[in-house]
Amino acid sequence: xxxxxxxxxxxxxxxxxxxxxxxxxxxxxxxxxxxxxxxxxxxxxxxxxxxxxxxxxxxxxxxxxxxxxxxxxxxxxxxxxxxxxxxxxxxxxxxxxxxxxxxxxxxxxxxxxxxxxxxxxxxxxxxxxxxxxxxxxxxxxxxxxxxxxxxxxxxxxxxxxxxxxxxxxxxxxxxxxxxxxxxxxxxxxxxxxxxxxxxxxxxxxxxxxxxxxxxxxxxxxxxxxxxxxxxxxxxxxxxxxxxxxxxxxxxxxxxxxxxxxxxxxxxxxxxxxxxxxxxxxxxxxxxxxxxxxxxxxxxxxxxxxxxxxxxxxxxxxxxxxxxxxxxxxxxxxxxxxxxxxxxxxxxxxxxxxxxxxxxxxxxxxxxxxxxxxxxxxxxxxxxxxxxxxxxxxxxxxxxxxxxxxxxxxxxxxxxxxxxxxxxxxxxxxxxxxxxxxxxxxxxxxxxxxxxxxxxxxxxxxxxxxxxxxxxxxxxxxxxxxxxxxxxxxxxxxxxxxxxxxxxxxxxxxxxxxxxxx
Numbered sequence: 128x129x130x131x132x133x134x135x136x137x138x139x140x141x142x143x144x145x146x147x148x149x150x151x152x153x154x155x156x157x158x159x160x161x162x163x164x165x166x167x168x169x170x171x172x173x174x175x176x177x178x179x180x181x182x183x184x185x186x187x188x189x190x191x192x193x194x195x196x197x198x199x200x201x202x203x204x205x206x207x208x209x210x211x212x213x214x215x216x217x218x219x220x221x222x223x224x225x226x227x228x229x230x231x232x233x234x235x236x237x238x239x240x241x242x243x244x245x246x247x248x249x250x251x252x253x254x255x256x257x258x259x260x261x262x263x264x265x266x267x268x269x270x271x272x273x274x275x276x277x278x279x280x281x282x283x284x285x286x287x288x289x290x291x292x293x294x295x296x297x298x299x300x301x302x303x304x305x306x307x308x309x310x311x312x313x314x315x316x317x318x319x320x321x322x323x324x325x326x327x328x329x330x331x332x333x334x335x336x337x338x339x340x341x342x343x344x345x346x347x348x349x350x351x352x353x354x355x356x357x358x359x360x361x362x363x364x365x366x367x368x369x370x371x372x373x374x375x376x377x378x379x380x381x382x383x384x385x386x387x388x389x390x391x392x393x394x395x396x397x398x399x400x401x402x403x404x405x406x407x408x409x410x411x412x413x414x415x416x417x418x419x420x421x422x423x424x425x426x427x428x429x430x431x432x433x434x435x436x437x438x439x440x441x442x443x444x445x446x447x448x449x450x451x452x453x454x455x456x457x458x459x460x461x462x463x464x465x466x467x468x469x470x471x472x473x474x475x476x477x478x479x480x481x482x483x484x485x486x487x488x489x490x491x492x493x494x495x496x497x498x499x500x501x502x503x504x505x506x507x508x509x510x511x512x513x514x515x516x517x518x519x520x521x522x523x524x525x526x527x528x529x530x531x532x533x534x535x536x537x538x539x540x541x542x543x544x545x546x547x548x549x550x551x552x553x554x555x556x557x558x559x560x561x562x563x564x565x566x567x568x569x570x571x572x573x574x575x576x577x578x579x580x581x582x583x584x585x586x587x588x589x590x591x592x593x594x595x596x597x598x599x600x601x602x603x604x605x606x607x608x609x610x611x612x613x614x615x616x617x618x619x620x621x622x623x624x625x626x627x628x629x630x631x632x633x634x635x636x637x638x639x640x641x642x643x644x
Contacts, residue, residue, distance in 0.1 A: 165311035181420040192404040272303035324349035355395035372480040389451035402426035414439040416446035434487040442471035455602035456572035460519035465533030495531035552634040564622035571614035576601040
């Protein structure tokens with residue numbers, strides 16, 4: 128129903144980040160085309176193509192970068208145009224989102240700023256009456272060129288740190304005025320809703336073809352599709368092996384149902400710079416899983432320590448596996464991140480993996496939790512386990528203490544279930560905590576999804592509408608936060624609520640002090 132009933136506004140936004148010094152103020156010699164939306168223009172020189180990050184709400188259409196300076200084209204879908212309006216007019220049946228409204232995503236862009244542009248003029252470009260706006264914010268400028276077309280409003284937004292001097296102003300104007308209309312060509316549609324190997328590989332090949340240097344690789348098991356521009360064959364081979372071994376262990380610990388066939392897409396950037404261009408992730412990020420794009424994204428950390436990349440592979444691949452295994456639901460951080468680090472400590476030999484308590488330098492959790500226990504700086508488990516995402520991430524005393532505490536809890540629970548924890552700190556009922564949490568969480572989300580699906584069918588029937596199959600695919604983003612909290616509370620009561628938490632905490636502290644090595 129989302130696709131057929133919801134009105135989403137359509138616009139193209141091109142974000143061009145430009146330093147105040149160090150880059151020649153010129154436009155590229157060749158135009159960059161966006162045939163799906165019928166335009167081309169010449170960006171500033173030296174910007175390289177970067178793959179689209181579909182995790183950003185599915186709105187990006189084009190992306191370019193030079194160092195950390197980026198140019199991104201966003202496409203927001205809309206209801207169709209009205210037939211009676213002419214070319215060059217804003218013609219969506221419903222009013223489109225204004226550029227000023229969109230720019231509020233920038234910190235410091237207020238209604239007052241939007242009402243007081245430094246520049247406000249009309250400029251005819253290729254037969255289109257373009258509107259040119261410039262806004263001054265704290266420490267940067269936004270230079271906006273807006274082109275109303277029959278099918279879309281196109282907005283070029285140049286993001287400029289510092290002040291605009293005459294050379295920059297000239298280059299930006301030349302770039303914007305190079306805007307041209309071209310024939311629109313509809314992109315080939317690939318049905319990826321089933322997430323079969325064939326559909327995901329076809330999608331990956333289409334994505335790779337858009338950007339020079341990228342390629343798609345399928346694994347023999349048909350459980351993974353890799354998109355990469357990394358060039359080191361031995362590195363790619365090792366990552367593929369690590370993925371397969373990790374999946375084997377996940378399936379052993381969390382057996383999938385017979386119909387489970389979700390193929391995982393892994394994107395591997397050639398280096399940290401390419402990773403940051405693609406994702407916009409902070410410098411310290413080593414990789415991540417995006418539940419929006421359902422991609423695992425990482426890079427070849429050859430300059431520092433490739434072992435950290437391999438650990439990140441197993442950590443993030445667990446998030447990706449559970450995204451599908453648990454119906455695209457969302458667990459507490461103690462469970463999700465604790466397990467990620469648990470598998471991140473895996474050592475791979477041949478086709479087998481062995482879980483260890485030691486991770487590569489920079490990702491070590493063992494020494495951190497030992498210090499926390501010795502200094503008594505850990506959070507009481509009655510707080511730590513029940514934290515929401517924001518609380519968990521900011522609990523201190525260091526930026527990795529939350530990971531270390533959750534990892535140590537998971538390590539004790541999983542090793543104890545394997546009878547590898549001393550009976551002096553282990554009780555039989557502890558073995559039920561993870562299974563009870565998982566089953567209750569999963570059932571709670573399934574019931575909630577069913578309720579939402581039935582409600583959509585009922586609403587469609589009342590309006591005499593036929594739903595697209597995609598309208599009935601429900602995931603975590605469709606839930607009201609109160610629904611999610613209710614499900615979380617039930618899962619915690621079914622697991623931790625069945626043990627004496629104060630007693631477990633004493634056993635856990637003693638385990639770290641004497642037995643965790």
